[in-house]
Amino acid sequence: MAVQILPSLLAADYGALAADITRAYRSGADALHLDIMDAHFVPNLSFGPDIVKLCRRVEPAFYRHVHLMMTRPDLYLEVFAKAGAQTIQIHVEADCDLHVELPRIRALGVRPAVVLNPETPVEAVYPYLALCDEVLVMTVHPGYGGQSFISDCLPKVATLRARAPHLDIMVDGGVNAQTAIDAVRAGANQLVAGSFLFKQADMAAAVSALRAACAAAC
Numbered sequence: 001m002a003v004q005i006l007p008s009l010l011a012a013d014y015g016a017l018a019a020d021i022t023r024a025y026r027s028g029a030d031a032l033h034l035d036i037m038d039a040h041f042v043p044n045l046s047f048g049p050d051i052v053k054l055c056r057r058v059e060p061a062f063y064r065h066v067h068l069m070m071t072r073p074d075l076y077l078e079v080f081a082k083a084g085a086q087t088i089q090i091h092v093e094a095d096c097d098l099h100v101e102l103p104r105i106r107a108l109g110v111r112p113a114v115v116l117n118p119e120t121p122v123e124a125v126y127p128y129l130a131l132c133d134e135v136l137v138m139t140v141h142p143g144y145g146g147q148s149f150i151s152d153c154l155p156k157v158a159t160l161r162a163r164a165p166h167l168d169i170m171v172d173g174g175v176n177a178q179t180a181i182d183a184v185r186a187g188a189n190q191l192v193a194g195s196f197l198f199k200q201a202d203m204a205a206a207v208s209a210l211r212a213a214c215a216a217a218c
Contacts, residue, residue: 001168001189002189003184003188003189003190003191003211003214003215003218004030004031004168004189004190004191005029005030005191005193005197005207005210005211006029006030006031006032006033006065006170006190006191006192006193007024007027007029007032007033007192007193007194007197007198007203007207008033008034008035008172008192008193008194008197008198009021009024009032009033009034009035009047009051009055009194010034010035010046010194011146011194011195011197011198011199012024012198013198017051017054018054018058020198021054021055021058021059021062022058022059023203024062024197024198024203025059025061025062026204027197027203027204027206027207028204028207028208028211029197029203029207030063031062031063031064031065031086031087032055032059032062032063032064032065033065033067033172033192033194034047034051034052034055034064034065034066034067034085035047035067035069035142036048036066036067036068036069036070036076036080037069037070037142037143038069038070038071040070040071041069041070041071041091041093041094041142042069042142042143043143043144044143044144049076049079049080049082049083050083052064052066052080052083052084052085053083053084055084056083056084063086063087064084064085064086064087065085065086065087065089065192066080066085066086066087066088066089067089067115067136067172068080068088068089068090068091068094069091069142069143070090070091070094071094071095072094072095072096073088073090073091073094073096073101074090074094074096074097074100074101074104077101077104077105077108077110078108081105081108081109081110085110086110086111087110087111087112087113087133087134088105088108088110088111088112088113089113089114089115089134089136090102090105090112090113090114090115091114091115091116091117092114092115092116092120092124092125092128093116093117093120093124098114098127098128098131099127099128099131102114102128102131102132103131106131111133111134112131112132112133113132113133113134113135113136113168113170114128114129114131114132114134114135114136115135115136115137115138116135116136116137116138116156117138117141117142118138118139118140118141118150118152118153121156122137122155122156122159122160125160126163129163129164129167132167133167133168134167134168134169134170134190135160135164135167135168135169135170136170136171136172136190136192137153137156137157137160137169137170137171137172137188138153138171138172138173139151139153139154139171139172139173139174139175139179139183140172140173140174141173142173146194146195147173147174148174149173149174149175149176149179149182150173150174151179151182153171154182154183154186155186157169157171157183157186157187157188158186158187160187161186161187161188162187168189168190169187169188169189169190170188170189170190170191170192171183171188171190171191171192172192173192175191175192175193175194175196176193176196177196177209177210177213180193180210180213180214181213181214181217184214184217184218185217185218191210191214193210197210
């Protein structure tokens with residue numbers, strides 16, 4: 001599988017958000033990753049559906065991944081789909097029935113995905129693999145950007161790749177030039193990078209270098 005690179009808008013300059021959306025789009029990245037935090041499931045509060053709408057308005061061709069770090073994501077599926085989410089990711093640890101909610105996401109015309117936290121065993125997502133198109137393995141504890149990559153999560157990536165070779169497998173958290181290679185070698189084909197990409201003076205060059213390094217590691 002070709003490796004996809006997704007800048008995380010959580011690391012953008014909030015005073016120049018539209019400009020940073022455009023900068024990420026023009027970098028050659030594959031999609032934009034939006035972390036929606038409710039200050040309950042995780043200890044932070046981030047974006048709402050209006051920011052998803054902003055991304056669609058500013059760069060309508062830039063694919064929008066929406067990661068719902070929420071205790072009750074099931075209450076917000078329609079509003080985020082209507083706002084412009086093209087993939088919606090919900091946590092296996094959330095207080096809802098994924099057997100119900102993942103098909104609901106697909107029925108909204110949106111790509112469904114399931115997420116697991118670093119401390120959650122990989123077996124927790126097995127019952128849902130037939131209902132989703134991708135699995136996100138968190139490689140930091142969700143809530144805040146800029147954390148260090150938890151390499152102990154990589155065996156979960158390898159296990160998922162062996163069990164579900166057809167699925168997209170994403171990692172999010174602490175991704176940089178070295179940890180990206182480690183993740184790809186474990187079996188990931190989607191990489192979310194926030195601080196690493198947005199701090200670059202030339203994001204396009206950073207995306208290109210990261211893509212080349214990952215291709216060489218495959």
